[in-house]
Amino acid sequence: MSVSVLGAGAFGTALAISLARKAPATLWARQVGEMAKTRENSKRLPGCPFPDALTVTEDLTAAVQADILLLAVPMQKLRDVLETHADLLKGKHLVACCKGIELNSGVGPVMVISQTIPDATAAILTGPSFAADIARGLPTALTLACADAEAGAYLQEELTTENLRLYRTTDTIGAELGGALKNVIAIASGAAIGAGLGESARAALMTRGYAEMQRLAAHLNAEPTTLAGLSGFGDLTLTCTSEQSRNYRLGQSLGAGRAFDADTTVEGAATARAVDALARDAGLDMPITRAVAGLLDQELDVATAMKSLLTRPLKEE
Ligand SMILES: NC(=O)C1=CN([C@@H]2O[C@H](COP(=O)(O)OP(=O)(O)OC[C@H]3O[C@@H](n4cnc5c(N)ncnc54)[C@H](OP(=O)(O)O)[C@@H]3O)[C@@H](O)[C@H]2O)C=CC1
Numbered sequence: 001m002s003v004s005v006l007g008a009g010a011f012g013t014a015l016a017i018s019l020a021r022k023a024p025a026t027l028w029a030r031q032v033g034e035m036a037k038t039r040e041n042s043k044r045l046p047g048c049p050f051p052d053a054l055t056v057t058e059d060l061t062a063a064v065q066a067d068i069l070l071l072a073v074p075m076q077k078l079r080d081v082l083e084t085h086a087d088l089l090k091g092k093h094l095v096a097c098c099k100g101i102e103l104n105s106g107v108g109p110v111m112v113i114s115q116t117i118p119d120a121t122a123a124i125l126t127g128p129s130f131a132a133d134i135a136r137g138l139p140t141a142l143t144l145a146c147a148d149a150e151a152g153a154y155l156q157e158e159l160t161t162e163n164l165r166l167y168r169t170t171d172t173i174g175a176e177l178g179g180a181l182k183n184v185i186a187i188a189s190g191a192a193i194g195a196g197l198g199e200s201a202r203a204a205l206m207t208r209g210y211a212e213m214q215r216l217a218a219h220l221n222a223e224p225t226t227l228a229g230l231s232g233f234g235d236l237t238l239t240c241t242s243e244q245s246r247n248y249r250l251g252q253s254l255g256a257g258r259a260f261d262a263d264t265t266v267e268g269a270a271t272a273r274a275v276d277a278l279a280r281d282a283g284l285d286m287p288i289t290r291a292v293a294g295l296l297d298q299e300l301d302v303a304t305a306m307k308s309l310l311t312r313p314l315k316e317e
Pocket residue numbers: 006007008009010011012029030031044072073074075077080081097098099100129130131132264265267
C-alpha cells in the first residue's frame with residue numbers, strides 16, 4: 001500500500017505526517033517552496049516537523065503512483081483540481097478530505113469525485129479533528145465513508161494509524177453532510193459568543209442546528225445514525241466550541257463586528273449559501289442556515305438574526 005496526499009494545506013500536511021509515521025507517504029503541493037528543505041510546512045502548519053518517511057513533491061505524476069490519494073484541497077477548489085488532472089487520477093482510490101457543499105452545484109465532495117472521475121473509487125474522510133492535533137499525534141477518531149463496502153474496509157485499514165482511529169460507513173451522503181453543515185452552525189455559534197449572547201444561546205443554536213442538519217439529511221436520504229456519529233454530532237461539538245476552528249472564529253468576528261482575514265479557508269461561508277439555496281428549493285425549514293447566509297451577505301446583523309430566530313412561531317421539539 002502507498003498513500004499520497006494532494007494538497008499541502010494544514011490538513012493535508014497533518015494527515016501526511018500522521019500516515020508517514022506508519023509507512024512511507026507522499027505530500028504533493030503545487031509549490032513545495034521551503035518545505036522540502038526545512039522539512040516543515042511553516043506557512044500552514046508550523047512547529048510540526050516531517051518524519052523521514054514523508055516525501056514532499058511538486059511532481060504529480062510521481063505522487064499518483066500511490067494507490068490511495070487523499071484530496072486535501074478546499075471544497076470549492078476540488079472540481080477544478082480533479083478536472084485539471086483527470087487523466088492521472090483514473091482508477092484510483094480518491095478520498096476527499098474536505099468539508100463543504102459546492103456552491104454552483106449543491107453537491108458534496110464524493111459526488112464531485114464521481115462526476116469528474118467516474119471510474120475512481122470515491123470516498124470521504126471526515127470528523128472531529130484539528131490539523132495540529134493530528135500532526136502532534138494526539139488521539140483522533142474519524143469517519144471513512146465509501147459506498148463500496150469492500151473498498152471502504154480496505155481504506156479504513158490502510159488509513160488507520162496508531163493515533164488516528166477510523167470508523168467506516170457506506171453512507172457517503174450522511175458523512176459529507178455532517179462535515180459540511182457543522183461548519184455553518186459553528187459560524188452561528190461563534191457569532192452568538194462574539195456578540196455576547198452567552199453560552200446558553202450557543203447550546204440552543206447547536207441543538208437546533210443539529211435538527212436542521214437532520215432535516216436536510218433526511219431529505220437527501222442519508223442515515224440518521226451517520227449524523228449522530230463522528231462526522232455529524234462529533235464534529236459539530238468540536239467546531240462550535242473551540243477557537244481553534246476558523247469557522248467559529250469567523251462567527252466570533254461577525255458577532256463582534258470585527259474584520260476577518262479573507263484569505264483564511266472558511267468552508268462554512270460558501271456552504272451556508274449553497275445550503276440556504278438547497279433548502280429554499282426543497283421547501284425545507286433551515287432558519288439558522290438562513291441567518292448565517294444573511295449575516296455573511298450583510299443582509300442581517302446578529303441582533304436582527306437572533307430576533308428573527310426567537311420570534312418564529314412556537315412549535316413542538
Ligand atoms: N485545518 C484543519 O484543522 C482541518 C481541515 N479540514 C478540511 O480540509 C480542507 C482543506 O483545509 P486546510 O488544509 O485547513 O486549508 P488551508 O487553508 O490550510 O490550505 C489549503 C490548501 O489547498 C491548496 N490548494 C488550493 N487550491 C489548490 C489547487 N487548485 N491545487 C492544489 N492545491 C490547492 C492550497 O495551496 P497553496 O498554498 O498553493 O495555495 C493550500 O495548501 C478543508 O475542506 C477543511 O474543511 C478538515 C479537518 C481539519
